[in-house]
Amino acid sequence: MSQFRQKDNLIGQSNSFVEVLEHVSQVAPLNKPILIIGERGTGKELIAQRCHFLSQRWDQKYITLNCASLNDNLLESELFGHEAGAFTGASKRHEGRFERADGGSLFLDELANTSMLVQEKLLRVIEYGEFERVGGSRPVKVDTRLIAATNEDLPTLAEQGKFRHDLLDRLAFDVITLPPLRERQEDILVLAEHFAIAMARELEYELFSGFTEKAKRLLLEYDWPGNVRELKNVIERSVYRVGNGHIPVSEIVLDPFDSPFRPQARPANPATTTPTAAATPAAATTAPAPAAAVAEPRLDVSEPLDLKQESQAFEIRVLKEALKQCQFNQKKTAKHLGLTYHQLRGYLKKYQLLEGTNGDND
Template identity: 65%
Template sequence: MTKTNQQENLIGQSNAFLEVLEHVSQVAPLSKPVLIIGERGTGKELIAERLHFLSQRWDQSFIKLNCASLSESLLESELFGHESGAFTGARNRHEGRFERADGGTLFLDELANTSGLIQEKLLRVIEYGEYERVGGSKTLHADVRLICAANEDLPSLADAGEFRADLLDRLAFDVITLPPLRYRREDILPLAEYFAVSMARQLKMELFTGFSRTAQEILLEHRWPGNIRELKNAVERSVYRHGDEPEQIENIILDPFDSPFRPRSRVKTKERQVATEPHAGVPATVENSVELGSVSSGAHQQVPQFPLDFKQETESYEVHLIQTALAESQFNQKKTAELLGLSYHQLRGILKKYNLLDKN
């Protein structure tokens, strides 16, 4: 991404947003570590790029890595590299992100998901600028400006012993906390119009007809738990479904899953699958309430139909509880664990069990 394009995507006029940009401009020239804290979809990567482009390293590499997307061993290799033969399948020497970012900036997203081993090695790089490739003994030196991001409260994790306090001290030379979109109400319509025009161009439409008053009210009143990313998806979806109609866009499609025929259980076998067509004279809501594996959100559960697969039904209910708690806590895993009476690591284990880590 070029510097120009990066700046174009940082759109806003709210005081909260302008204060963030001023903060970024102040700290950008320093080759010091910076932490960016914010909910998912608030633009942490864009802010990291702005920090890089406004620094004296702007003409050097900007390297990024999502720490939540890799296992500990793969993350260690990606960060620090590995020597040939360091492990099974390591046929050639691999340059890590620190090596590739030498002289530039390294952005690490989802930092809270790193293990104690990775945190210890990061601490050494920050303190001494030294590291070794996996399977190697030669000490390498890194001139890298480190920018890290998280969507969790790292001081609370450090107090709970789930994140190294000494690493947090080194990383937090300064902390930029991004406001959620619901606190940037003045920015919602300008952002929506920007995304709509971009989508219209992508679809080769003659023009963007604009949002009706009703559509604007929907955009302004929605809470946007997914923040700017959710807004972008909703606007682009609404533009393409509206098509080339000459009228203004009236309907904002907030939930693409919204359907009376949406299945409610996680997995179904062919033998237990409920008929997808509603019975004559029976409302869809009643039909859904007796679907196998569904759980009432009221004071009591629906009576299940037997025989059933006990393991599958209990797993489906666990997933339902976790997803409900995640939504309630704005997908903050620390808060979700507290709502469910679990430790952070217990929740992470359950999310991994049901392949929910990549989705949250």
């Protein structure tokens, strides 16, 4: 399929992505609510904008609100407005987002975070096009198209009683589900190049010299849990760290915290732990006798030794043996050792063991 690209980063050529764009083009002109579902960083906000600008309301207001950014009382007031005197500090009437978006579109992100009260009022607006301001008694009529988004499984939340079934039914006139970046392999390098060129321009480089084959393989192998948003941050960071547009990007900085000197989490304070029954005198007198203890192998420390050096030597032996067993595949080795990919990379860098390893094959 032909590649689609535009300034708002809706870029891709994979079948799954192009199908989403076609779906948006089909539903956008209808005067119906739209529900957009996708993992964090997949571009739900961009798809919502596209739904608005491809509709007949494109020249009207497009208002947005993240429902997770406000508590229940503030969210209700921000959505539906309030009358003067509705609560302490409400000195004058306030128009909510639905009123301000009258004639246009209202995009509500993180919809799953709304309370049952807010959900009930949302249902009334969708069904009847009216609501009452907080502290008010007169209905307010609006013609606002609702576009909602979430990264939650709303049908499951509805089954658990955490989301209204009737609101879900009304919102789900049509549902646009965005594919995660790991399912858009053809788009990863296209997006990476787009972000890299934009970052090179921001840094006022004369040019962008591309990615090495090693860098490309790492980009394609990584799972991208943060999706396009994470990819953008990673590429911008990697281009900036090169420091020269004439040098191709060879090191992909996936984790800026990745360092052998990263401070370790402090262990829990033993004083705050609840003592076990065996620790009390009463329990000690009634507890059955323990089985014979297994004797631990004794370590000869009669001669002076360097504990740090011995520990490092042991870690190196374990890493080398695990790499060998996993055919020098970093991803498999990390799983084998109970480490994250980034933690393993930190150890390998620390002990200069990256040479000859392969992080690109499963």
